[in-house]
Structures are given as structure tokens and as C-alpha cells.
Amino acid sequence: xxxxxxxxxxxxxxxxxxxxxxxxxxxxxxxxxxxxxxxxxxxxxxxxxxxxxxxxxxxxxxxxxxxxxxxxxxxxxxxxxxxxxxxxxxxxxxxxxxxxxxxxxxxxxxxxxxxxxxxxxxxxxxxxxxxxxxxxxxxxxxxxxxxxxxxxxxxxxxxxxxxxxxxxxxxxxxxxxxxxxxxxxxxxxxxxxxxxxxxxxxxxxxxxxxxxxxxxxxxxxxxxxxxxxxxxxxxxxxxxxxxxxxxxxxxxxxxxxxxxxxxxxxxxxxxxxxxxxxxxxxxxxxxx
Ligand SMILES: NC(=O)c1ccc[n+]([C@@H]2O[C@H](COP(=O)([O-])OP(=O)(O)OC[C@H]3O[C@@H](n4cnc5c(N)ncnc54)[C@H](OP(=O)(O)O)[C@@H]3O)[C@@H](O)[C@H]2O)c1
Numbered sequence: 606x607x608x609x610x611x612x613x614x615x616x617x618x619x620x621x622x623x624x625x626x627x628x629x630x631x632x633x634x635x636x637x638x639x640x641x642x643x644x645x646x647x648x649x650x651x652x653x654x655x656x657x658x659x660x661x662x663x664x665x666x667x668x669x670x671x672x673x674x675x676x677x678x679x680x681x682x683x684x685x686x687x688x689x690x691x692x693x694x695x696x697x698x699x700x701x702x703x704x705x706x707x708x709x710x711x712x713x714x715x716x717x718x719x720x721x722x723x724x725x726x727x728x729x730x731x732x733x734x735x736x737x738x739x740x741x742x743x744x745x746x747x748x749x750x751x752x753x754x755x756x757x758x759x760x761x762x763x764x765x766x767x768x769x770x771x772x773x774x775x776x777x778x779x780x781x782x783x784x785x786x787x788x789x790x791x792x793x794x795x796x797x798x799x800x801x802x803x804x805x806x807x808x809x810x811x812x813x814x815x816x817x818x819x820x821x822x823x824x825x826x827x828x829x830x831x832x833x834x835x836x837x838x839x840x841x842x843x844x845x846x847x848x849x850x851x852x853x854x855x856x857x858x859x860x861x862x863x864x865x866x867x868x869x870x871x872x873x874x875x876x877x878x879x880x881x882x883x884x885x886x887x888x889x890x891x892x893x
Pocket of ligand 1: 700
């Protein structure tokens, strides 16, 4: 790989490594010789990762919404790497809460922000002393949905917009220590997130008041299918992992990396359109 810096530290923490982009990152980094601590929430996911990786990769139980779990993960990594510190952290774990904002239970919206925003900050705060020691990098996973808001995944878009702001703020705050902070913005990627989200959204929607069905019931199934199809036919997670590794290893990391189907089109054209025209195009695409 070109422009590879040669850090003293070569340990990376990846959150949400049980599937999709996080798993692809953990396995690729492992193959490249990095020491990887891969965050998962279930023992069975630890076992599955171990089967696919070298003996160097260490799965750690890490729920990014649980303070005790974060502390325990930091302790494990600190004990293992000592003063060398971290070469990077990949804030990848995430969920997608979908449904009409008018009726989505506030608890679900909170959960979305808790996982995709607050959890990312909590993990970053906890690992920053190790990142500072190793002059490591922070890689946040944003989304096309964090550049262009999409209907019926409003909480998800809100969380990803928040990650854009937090990435920019953190990058400036950490400048004195030369800790680079980048955000990777994937378009539609073929990972389990879309099916998980569709399943959860189905349950949420079935429990909404009848009024919700009356008002949104005709539009929601088509929208859900369009998102699900875009996910199924999306860019492979391995491609995003390659871009994340570029952000980790480039001599001069970029602040933003756009990757995957729809992302380039979205950011080069859709984002620049007048709001009402963009609204119309997105609504047409979702309901056609
Ligand atoms: N797929 C796309 O089209 C796309 C596009 C743009 C951005 N992204 C972003 O990419 C990231 C990875 O998503 P993915 O598409 O690879 O989906 P995924 O396969 O569903 O992976 C999500 C990962 O996050 C973990 N996770 C969820 N809640 C967690 C929590 N509270 N604590 C720790 N881990 C948790 C999941 O663990 P469990 O298995 O235990 O649930 C899983 O390992 C997310 O931030 C997502 O928003 C995805």
C-alpha cells in the first residue's frame, strides 16, 4: 500500500466487528499485520472472528452504550499494549432506526443517538490517552445519510449529521497532538444493517397507533423495499474497509473519504441541488 507510514504503534481498535464493515476492517487489518482488538457484543461473534483471523486478532466484548463495558475494553487493551499506545480507533458500530418521525417512539430515536453518536464519543474519550501515546488516528464512520437527509430514516441521518460535526470539532481540538480525525462516508453498502433495520422497523411500525398505518401505511412498504434493495445491491463492505485502512495509513490522511454506490453521486450532485428539487428527486426515487 502506498504512503504507508511506519508507526511505532500498530494496534487498532475496531468497534462493531461482528459483521459488515467492522468485520471486514478487522480481518483486512489483521491480514496486513496490525494487532487488532475487535469489539463484539456476543461470545459467539468472538468465536466466529477467531476462526477467520490470525491468532494476533483479539476479540473484546464491547457494548459502546455501556460505560462499564468501555472501561473494561480500555483496561484489556492497555494491559496488552502498555505504553506504546494505539495506532488508531475505528468508530464503526452502529444501528439504523427507521420509521416516520411523526410516530417513532422517542425511546427509539434516543437509542439511535445513544449508539451512533454518544457511544462514539464515549469510546473516543476512553481511548484518547492511548491514542495520544501512540499518535494514533480516529476514524469515524459517517454516511451519505450524514450529508443528505433521507426520509423515514430521519434519526439515522440526524446521527450521521452529528458525526460530521463531531469529526470536524474533534479534528481541530486534537491538532496540537497531531492526532488525525477522518470521517469515512459510505453510500449503500451490502451489509446486514439494512435487513436488521427493516426487521426492527417492521416491529416498531406494527406497534404504532392505527392512525400511523392510515397515514403512512401505503408509502412505508415501498420505501422499506427501496432501502433494502439499495443495501442488498450495494458496494461490498471490503471496499469500505480498504478506504478506512487508507485513512489509517496514508502519510497525509484526508478529512473525508467518500466511498461506495450512490455516495459520489449524492455528494457531487444531489447535495448541491436546491432543497426542493433534491426533496422531489429523493421522494421520487423512494416511491417510484
Ligand atoms: N451498510 C451501509 O449501507 C452503510 C452506509 C453508510 C454507513 N454505514 C455505517 O457503517 C457502520 C457499520 O455498519 P454495517 O453496515 O457494517 O452494519 P452491521 O453489519 O449491522 O454492523 C454493525 C455493527 O455494529 C454493532 N453494534 C450495534 N450496536 C452496538 C452497540 N451498542 N455496541 C457495540 N456494537 C454495536 C453490531 O453488533 P451486533 O452484531 O452485536 O448487533 C455490528 O457489529 C455503521 O456505523 C453504519 O451506520 C453503513
